[in-house]
Amino acid sequence: MLFSSYEFVLLFLPIVLVCLFVGGGRSPRVGSFLLVAASLFFYGWWDVHYVPLLFASIVFNYVVGGQLARYAEGFEIAAGGHVSPDAPHVRARKGWLFFGIVVNLLLLGYFKYMDFFLGTVNALAGADVFDLPHIVLPLGISFYTFTQTAYLIDAYRGCAKRHSFLTYLEFVTIFPHLIAGPIINYREMMPQFLAMENYCICWDNMAKGLALFSMGLFKKVVIADELAPWVQAVFSHAGELTFFEGWAGALGYTLQLYFDFSGYSEMAIGLGLMLNLHFPQNFDSPYQAKSIIDFWRRWHMTLGLWVKEYLYIPLGGNRAGQLRKLRNLFVSMVLIGLWHGAGWTFVAWGAMHGLMLMVNHVWRTLQIRLPGVLCWVMTFLGVMVCWVFFRAADFQAAVNVLAAMTDVHQMVLPEHDLARWGFLAPLGVMFAPLASGLLPGRVLPTCLGLLCCALLFKNPVRLVSSFHANWKWFLLTATLLVVALYKMDRYTEFLYFQF
Numbered sequence: 001m002l003f004s005s006y007e008f009v010l011l012f013l014p015i016v017l018v019c020l021f022v023g024g025g026r027s028p029r030v031g032s033f034l035l036v037a038a039s040l041f042f043y044g045w046w047d048v049h050y051v052p053l054l055f056a057s058i059v060f061n062y063v064v065g066g067q068l069a070r071y072a073e074g075f076e077i078a079a080g081g082h083v084s085p086d087a088p089h090v091r092a093r094k095g096w097l098f099f100g101i102v103v104n105l106l107l108l109g110y111f112k113y114m115d116f117f118l119g120t121v122n123a124l125a126g127a128d129v130f131d132l133p134h135i136v137l138p139l140g141i142s143f144y145t146f147t148q149t150a151y152l153i154d155a156y157r158g159c160a161k162r163h164s165f166l167t168y169l170e171f172v173t174i175f176p177h178l179i180a181g182p183i184i185n186y187r188e189m190m191p192q193f194l195a196m197e198n199y200c201i202c203w204d205n206m207a208k209g210l211a212l213f214s215m216g217l218f219k220k221v222v223i224a225d226e227l228a229p230w231v232q233a234v235f236s237h238a239g240e241l242t243f244f245e246g247w248a249g250a251l252g253y254t255l256q257l258y259f260d261f262s263g264y265s266e267m268a269i270g271l272g273l274m275l276n277l278h279f280p281q282n283f284d285s286p287y288q289a290k291s292i293i294d295f296w297r298r299w300h301m302t303l304g305l306w307v308k309e310y311l312y313i314p315l316g317g318n319r320a321g322q323l324r325k326l327r328n329l330f331v332s333m334v335l336i337g338l339w340h341g342a343g344w345t346f347v348a349w350g351a352m353h354g355l356m357l358m359v360n361h362v363w364r365t366l367q368i369r370l371p372g373v374l375c376w377v378m379t380f381l382g383v384m385v386c387w388v389f390f391r392a393a394d395f396q397a398a399v400n401v402l403a404a405m406t407d408v409h410q411m412v413l414p415e416h417d418l419a420r421w422g423f424l425a426p427l428g429v430m431f432a433p434l435a436s437g438l439l440p441g442r443v444l445p446t447c448l449g450l451l452c453c454a455l456l457f458k459n460p461v462r463l464v465s466s467f468h469a470n471w472k473w474f475l476l477t478a479t480l481l482v483v484a485l486y487k488m489d490r491y492t493e494f495l496y497f498q499f
Contacts, residue, residue, distance in 0.1 A: 001045035003213075003267045004221050004488055012042065016175075017274060024199025031199040032170050035275070039173040043139070050138040054173070057107060061148040062168050064100035065155040068093060072158035093156065100152040108145045111135055116342035140179045142339060144172055146306055151186040153310055160186045167193055176271035180264055180494055182282040183302040189277070198276040208467045209273030214481040215460040216266030220494070221487045223450065224260035227252050228492065230443050231391070237436040238397035242412040244440035246404030251447045253391045254384045258287065258454065260495045261300070266460050280305075285459045287383075287451070290375040292356040293364075295383060307332050326361060330354035340390070345398060349389045356382055417441035 001008050016038045024031020044051045071093035109117075118130040154160035170193055177184055192198060234241065234249025241249070265282035272279040286298035296304050312332045318325040330351070337350020385402065392398035404410065412430045413421055421429065421441050434440075467473060 001042050002493065003264065003271075004217060004225075004484075004492070004494075006485075006488060009217075009485065009488075012038075013271070013274075020275065021199065021201045025201075028196050028199050029166070032166050032193070035175075036166065036169050036173055039170075039175040039178060042175040043173065043178055046139050047136075053138060054140075054144065057104075057144065057148065058169055058172050060103060061100065061152060061172075062165055064096055064103075065148075065151050065160065065168075066162055067096045068100070068152060068155035069158075069160060069162045071096070072155060097152060097156045101149055104145050104149050104152075108141060111137055111141055113342045143181050143183060144178065146183055146303075146339075147172060147186075150183075150306060150310055154185075154187055160190075163190060163194070174272075174275075174277070176268040176275070176277075177279060180261075180268075181300075181302060182265055182268060182280055183306050184279060188280075192277050195276075200276075202276055204469070205273045205276050207469050207473070208464050209270040209275075210481075211270070211467060211473060211477045212273065212460055212464045213267050213270030214477045214484065215463075216263040216268075216270060217484040218480040219259045219263030219266070219460075221484045221492075224256050224263060224495075225487070225490075225492045227256040227259070227447075227450075230438060231256050233436040233438045235391055235393070235397065235401070238392065238400040240435035241401060241404035242410040242434060242440075243404060243407055244411065244413060244444065245434060245436055245438055246401050246407075248438060248440045248443040248447065249401060250384050250388050250405060251451070252443060254287075254387050255447055255450050255454070257387065257390075257495055258283075259450070264494045269461060281461045283459065284462070285454065287380060287454045288376075289379055290372055291379055292353065292360045292382060295379060296353075296357070303336070307336055311335065322361075322365075326358045329357050329361070333357060343394075345389045345392055345395060348395070348398075349386050352386045352389065356386075413441050414439055 001012060003009075016035075019034050019038075020031055023034050040051055040055075043054060114135055115132050118132055122128050122130060122132075151160055167190070171184070171186060171189060172178075174184075231249055231252045234245055234252070237245075262283040269279045269281070280302050282301050284298040284301065286295050289295035289298055312328055315328040315331060316324055317328060331354075333354030334347060334350045337346045337348070337353070340346045340349070388401050389395075389398045392401060408428075411428055412432050412434065413424070414434045415431050416439060418431045422431075425431070
């Protein structure tokens with residue numbers, strides 16, 4: 001079930017809210033049970049066969065996390081005296097953590113990377129050594145695996161106390177974030193799940209949540225989904241592109257991905273507010289960034305924080321000198337790329353961002369300042385070039401798109417645009433049929449207008465922070481929601497579902 005579907009907006013969500021606040025108002029335990037049941041139904045709507053897999057993963061991590069929490073509590077009690085790192089309970093504690101992480105990674109690896117691994121072996125061998133199983137990737141497996149792995153590490157560190165299985169089940173399956181995040185943290189979210197007032201309706205949260213949900217739905221349905229056919233037209237003809245088509249595809253995907261994923265995240269945060277839950281912000285106007293370091297503080301923020309706390313810092317962070325810090329940054333970004341998708345183009349995307357981060361950190365040590373506009377242009381172009389690899393089917397397609405973007409001898413517009421853009425002919429612009437069927441003369445101005453919106457308008461999460469129930473907010477929310485509902489006439493998945 002999609003957030004951007006009539007069955008979700010008009011049926012599922014109203015029924016869940018009514019049942020939750022009626023049942024939860026009488027008993028928080030009943031409210032938790034209803035929310036878990038609704039979340040499992042929401043997940044099973046896509047394919048009920050993967051609900052047992054999700055449930056098995058939850059049971060396993062709850063059991064292992066419980067063992068780690070018990071050892072952590074015992075360690076705290078013994079902390080008054082000297083505890084040898086070779087003590088049996090210390091070794092057992094590390095063993096449980098290792099066991100839990102390995103099983104989680106094996107589960108993710110089997111479903112997400114088996115085809116990639118076997119295909120790579122076949123390519124290196126030059127023969128079909130293995131038949132590819134073509135395993136269907138369960139929705140949300142990357143997100144709920146990361147969420148639960150973080151729980152295990154927090155339990156090992158003594159930061160995650162044990163709670164009932166029902167509460168843990170609610171934490172993992174809560175439907176607003178289950179499919180594509182934002183990634184939530186156990187120790188930060190659990191107090192909210194335990195608060196009794198969460199099962200009593202709060203009209204202020206309901207109004208804020210609906211406003212934010214409407215903004216996110218508008219971004220997804222009206223903007224991202226309208227860009228999708230243009231982007232598809234370019235990347236499906238990667239070997240036949242002209243200069244303007246290449247730029248239209250790269251810029252179009254840069255904006256499509258942002259409006260699609262940030263729209264989803266805002267819908268999720270808005271839905272959380274309706275349930276009296278405060279999910280972490282996931283985007284903070286990333287295309288306004290003037291450095292790649294700043295970009296990663298604004299883009300997919302919960303993933304960045306996860307990687308920093310559970311990967312970058314355990315690798316050593318910046319504690320062992322500049323060279324190791326740069327190495328840790330690069331390794332972290334490569335793994336982020338691999339997490340996004342089972343393909344070498346994703347690894348390349350992560351590696352390119354890792355290299356840019358390394359250069360950015362070294363540049364900062366030189367303390368050389370450049371004009372802000374130049375910094376923004378360099379950052380945005382770097383991000384956009386990397387997105388080409390993220391979107392392309394393979395390396396050759398990515399290279400073809402980038403080659404078209406730099407081929408000034410192929411500045412061609414379609415014949416349809418001759419009347420509108422004919423004044424560009426003296427500058428070397430030609431007019432002829434285009435293989436993609438795209439109209440760059442219309443696509444590029446639209447994309448530039450959307451980019452200006454992303455640069456000038458306040459982020460919706462920040463905008464809602466100043467929310468006051470009045471007619472202006474009512475008209476804005478109602479308009480966005482009505483327009484989005486009108487445009488919800490086709491099935492379009494969120495882009496991050498495939499990652």
